[in-house]
Amino acid sequence: MSAKEYCKSSSARGGLLFMRSVPDVALGDRVLVRDHKNRKRSGQVIRTSNEMVLVQVFEGTDDLDLERTWVRFLGEPVELSLSPEILGRIFNGVGQPRDRRPPLVSGLKRNVNGAPVNPAARAYPREFIQTGISTIDGLDSLVRGQKLPIFSGSGLPHNRLAAQIVRQAKLLGEDTQFAVVFAAMGVSYDDARFFQEDFESSGVLGNVVMFTNLADDPPIERLILPRTALTAAEYLAYDLDMHVLVVLTDMTHYAEALREVATAKGDVPSRKGYPGYLYSDLAEIYERAGRIKERRGSITMVPVLSMPSDDITHPIPDLTGYITEGQIVLSRELHNQGIYPPVHVPPSLSRLMKDGVGKDFTREDHPHVASQLYASYARALEVRNLASIIGAEELTEADRQFLAFADAFEKRFIRQSEDEDRTIFDTLNLAWELLSLLPPATLSRVSDDELRKYHHYSTQMAVDAA
Amino acid sequence: MGRIVEINGPIVTIELPNVRTGEQVKVGKLGLVGEVIARDGERAVVQVYETTESLCPGEVAEPLGYPLSVELGPGLLGEIFDGVQRPLTKIFQESGDHIARGLNIAPLNRDKAWHFEPATQPELGERIAAGALLGTVQETPSIQHRILVPPDIEGELIDRAPAGDYTIEQVIARVRDGSGHIHALKLYHRWPVRMPRPYLHRDHAAAPLITGQRILDTFFPLVKGGKAAVPGPFGAGKTVVQQQIARWSNADIVIYVGCGERGNELVDILETFPELTDPNTGRSLMERTLLVANTSNMPVVAREASVYIGVTLAEYFRDQGYDVVMVADSTSRWAEALREVAGRLGQMPVEEGYPAYLASRLSAFYERAGRVRTLSGESGSVTLIGAVSPPGGDFSEPVTSHTKEIVQTFWALSKELADSRHYPAVDWNDSFSGYVATVSGWWDRHVGLGWKEKRAEALGLLAQADELSRIVNLVGPEALSPVQRWTLESSGLIKDAVLQQSALDPVDSYASPEKQYVLLELILEIYHQGLDLLGLGVPVQELLVLPILGRARRIKGVFPSDKLDELRGFGMEIRAEFDRLRDEYRRAEKTAV
Structure with missing residues (x-):
């Protein structure tokens, strides 16, 4: 392989550079593009044959004069330099500093694409993370090594929620802090600043690596950014034994960038113009979360994505939900009622909760209480629908109790303030207090013993509440 | 030897004359393995099972002369293989946390010696048929591995090894075929995965596959040798349903194919199954389980291959006379892998890019599912259960709708049920089973009479209740007659006490057919008793507050499958409580008179 420079570009469009007759270029190789003003851009080979090489240029292909564009094939994959000094730094998508500090000097470089983790090497995530947020801890618990996205919509407080998780996340009975890898793709300057200030004010900034691509930065860079960020996360977790929390925001911008490039390449579109490989592409990112046998560190991932028009069946949230281990869905309705965090309980889910809560982890009644709250709230929402049609007066006595339960659940359990850090035991006790508004006969998900121990139903209280 | 011409993702074009379509090819310096999917003049289009990054035009490629095949022999059970049958535990030991490329590790352990017991028939010098028994190896305490003559070899048996310990590379028999060629047979052989293994003929499938899940066994049964699909949006519990089947079903062998799904789900199986016991044999579940894993971050082309690897392994155990269940989670990912390759080849897309x-x-x-008479005259079956992941939960999408036409049992999962944590979220309206008539005889003979009628009555109640709920949603519950209110309550009871089943609760996770039958009988008893009292004029409000209803909702988690008498005892409590109410009411009536 040669490190010769070629000036053989035949066309440039949509961030892609087509090169004629460059021999022996390997797929995935890093490329340095020098334009007529001697500006440098970086790229990667995404298709290759002796007749035609296709290069994806992370900084985009605007303002390129094909006759005066020189391309150097470096004969190595796209890599990230790594050292413990990455903590506290801010980089762009290809790992160049954005904080006006010098680039990292390190002999350790890793291919940003990584290699798939062997399923036989994984350890099952089981350690409960207390986020201090009742809806998450009580109903959809996060465990160390899980990937749990926040499905949001434009204008909803997903950034505040993500920042609160970063601030409060800890293991029960342990005081180790998480290192944070923050990857921002196509976010506005304001959002990026919000996170930076939040990390600063809570004093975690020295434990954070930020990779940012702002809304006006080239979209193609968004394709490499999460991979770069996760390479850093893997280094922190598996080389430096840290527990890493990765926040990826906003995955919708990532997928849109992928669609942009796919369209330019002429890939066959499947749903809504997204390429058929969107699923495997997203999986390459999300599946890098997890725990590995005999490694002390872990990667817990909280991707944030905004659902276009709040549509959970849109390909991006849909495919994400098929890959991640659950999802926290935010509700515009609750948000409009002034409830923070506006977690829409019914569609929210944590798949790894079953092995991380209960006896020995949190408290023995936790799994049953969570299931019971779901069931009772679902019934209560049905009653509320009914009440909006026939009026609350027409409801039966039992139904009115459910109506009271729904209100109390939203105002006291879901709602909490941005700096309120509830312990899991506070959350569970609060849950029983609310379940005590309902007669025991309607609670089929909890055991008789738990009812005796925690349920304090009195007819009078129910009547008062109704 | 050929030379690479072009690399486009997993599709590599190679100047390689005289190569057959379907043939395996070793590509590039790394020695990545791929499969020829098309020939175009001198060029071969190859799909490569591993990531093609760093591959370069001009690198060499070498045809291997055989199609994608699996190794079949002792050592398969308890293993986890990747989508092209490479042993992942061994890869972990050799290449670390991440899967290195170009690894060439044989699927089966070459060093381990197995104790081989030769068969007594036929005598040496006699004719031995394809698929006939050569001997046995006790692979795990619960599974005896029957070593068969490969399906494409028959002839005169020249010699057969005596009992003893052999590695799989040692020759255990020799057979001279019709043309005089002598085949040396070992404990293992290879078989191309895209070719169904032959059998004598198909048999009718008649016995139900018992999964211990009430909504599946009692309401939408599947038979051994049947085909089923589990479609559902994300979060509806497909994986839990599949894992429950892998855990509890009364099959001899379970093959779990994780096709484009989460890595942690397979780890869950790898970590929990060895500690769980098979309810039918009392042995560790891992002894009868085999995993094929192509997780969503592993190369997509191997995903396409993984289901064929799985089903060929299933057929191999079927040929030994076992009932095999193969669970594929998810067939949608397999179809998407097809779509991705088709797209790269520039094939014309029809529906949604497929x-x-x-x-x-x-x-x-x-069609590779079925109950068959094997070449050696035994009866074996392959049951196929495929999860389907429809985009947006839309069942009209191509993979779901085509699958629906093929399968006979359809367990449709519903988002609404899952949202209220009613698991398994199998929707009783959208699901169907074509095997009800087939298995009702089995239930009558083995469990209790009138299974079909009870099932029909319960489904009828659920259907009526859905109708009544619509009325309630329009005009409120007061508009219903007492009998209708009671119907609504009873159907709620069926949902909570029978259909809803917790996979996490140790008591409730598995329900034997007997427990399923008794539980349904008890709930229907409550319904009938209530109807009777309503007929006497007891106000429905008094029935709705009976404490026995709350007890009934929880009873499934109180008595496990081996405490049926206690469960039946609950029937006495039911009758006692209703009798008490009946007497009270009669007395009150008398005093009023």
Whole structure:
């Protein structure tokens, strides 16, 4: 392989550079593009044959004069330099500093694409993370090594929620802090600043690596950014034994960038113009979360994505939900009622909760209480629908109790303030207090013993509440 | 030797004359393995099972002369293989946390010696048929591995090894075929995965596959040798349903294919199954389980291969006379892998980007299920259960709709049920089973009479209740007659006490057919008793507050399957409570008179 420079570009469009007759270029190789003003851009080979090489240029292909564009094939994959000094730094998508500090000097470089983790090497995530947020801890618990996205919509407080998780996340009975890898793709300057200030004010900034691509930065860079960020996360977790929390925001911008490039390449579109490989592409990112046998560190991932028009069946949230281990869905309705965090309980889910809560982890009644709250709230929402049609007066006595339960659940359990850090035991006790508004006969998900121990139903209280 | 011409993702074009389509090819300096999917003049289009990054035009490629095949022999059970049958535990030991490329590790352990017991028939010098028994190896305490003559070899048995310990590379028999060629047979042989293994003839499937899940066994049964699909949006519990089947079903062998799904789900199986016991044999579940894993971050082309690897392994155990269940989670990811390759080849997309051959590939795959008479005259079956992941939960999308036409049992999962944590979220309206008539005889003979009628009555109640709920949602519950209110309550009872089943609760996770039957009988008893009292004029409000209803909702988690008498005892409590109410009411009536 040669490190010769070629000036053989035949066309440039949509961030892609087509090169004629460059021999022996390997797929995935890093490329340095020098334009007529001697500006440098970086790229990667995404298709290759002796007749035609296709290069994806992370900084985009605007303002390129094909006759005066020189391309150097470096004969190595796209890599990230790594050292413990990455903590506290801010980089762009290809790992160049954005904080006006010098680039990292390190002999350790890793291919940003990584290699798939062997399923036989994984350890099952089981350690409960207390986020201090009742809806998450009580109903959809996060465990160390899980990937749990926040499905949001434009204008909803997903950034505040993500920042609160970063601030409060800890293991029960342990005081180790998480290192944070923050990857921002196509976010506005304001959002990026919000996170930076939040990390600063809570004093975690020295434990954070930020990779940012702002809304006006080239979209193609968004394709490499999460991979770069996760390479850093893997280094922190598996080389430096840290527990890493990765926040990826906003995955919708990532997928849109992928669609942009796919369209330019002429890939066959499947749903809504997204390429058929969107699923495997997203999986390459999300599946890098997890725990590995005999490694002390872990990667817990909280991707944030905004659902276009709040549509959970849109390909991006849909495919994400098929890959991640659950999802926290935010509700515009609750948000409009002034409830923070506006977690829409019914569609929210944590798949790894079953092995991380209960006896020995949190408290023995936790799994049953969570299931019971779901069931009772679902019934209560049905009653509320009914009440909006026939009026609350027409409801039966039992139904009115459910109506009271729904209100109390939203105002006291879901709602909490941005700096309120509830312990899991506070959350569970609060849950029983609310379940005590309902007669025991309607609670089929909890055991008789738990009812005796925690349920304090009195007819009078129910009547008062109704 | 050929030379690479072009690399486009997993599709590599190679100047390689005289190579057959379907043949395996070793590509590039790394020695990545791929499969020829098309020939175009001198060029071969190869799909490579591993990431093609760093591959370069001009690198060499070498045809291997055989199609994608699996190794079949002792050592399969308890293993986890990747999508092209490479042993992942061994890869972990050799290449670390991440899967290195170009590894060439044989699927089966070459060093381990197995104790081989030769068969007594036929005598040396006699004719031995294809698929005939050569001997046995006790692979795990619960599974005896029957070593058979490969299906494509028959002739005169020249010699057969005596009892003893052999590695799989040692020759254990020799057979001279019709043309005088002598085949040296070992404990293992290879078989191409895209070719169904032959059998004598198909048999009718008659016995139900018992999964211990009430909504499946009692309401939408599947038979051994049947084909089923579990479609559902994300979060509806497909994986839990599949894992429950892998855990509890009364099959001899379970093959779990994790196709494009989460890595942690397979780890869950790897970590929990060895500690769980098979309710039918009392042995560790891992002894009868085999995993094929192509997680969503592993190369997509191997995903396409993984289901064929799985089903060929299933057929191999079927040929030994076992009932095999193969669970594929998820067939949608397999179809998407087909779509990705088709797209890269520039094939014309038909529906949602899928190639035109999607339907025929799906039906040909499911057709490999069935109960058969094997070449050696035994009875064996392959049951195929495929999860389907429809985009947006839309069942009209191509993979779901084509699958629905093929399968006979359809367990449709519903988002609404899952949202209220009613698991398994199998929707009783959208699901169906074509095997009800087939298995009702089995239930009558083995469990209790009138199974079919009870099932029909319960489903009828659920259907009526859905109708009544619509009325309630329009005009409120007061508009219903007392009998209608009671119907609504009873159907709620069926949902909570029978259909809803917790996979996490140790008591409730598995329900034997007997427990399923008794539980349904008890709930129907409550319904009938209530109807009777309503007929006497007891106000429905008094029935709705009976404490026995709350007890009934929880009883499934109180008595496990081996405490049926206690469960039946609950029937006495039911009758006692209703009798008490009946007497009270009669007394009150008398005093009023």
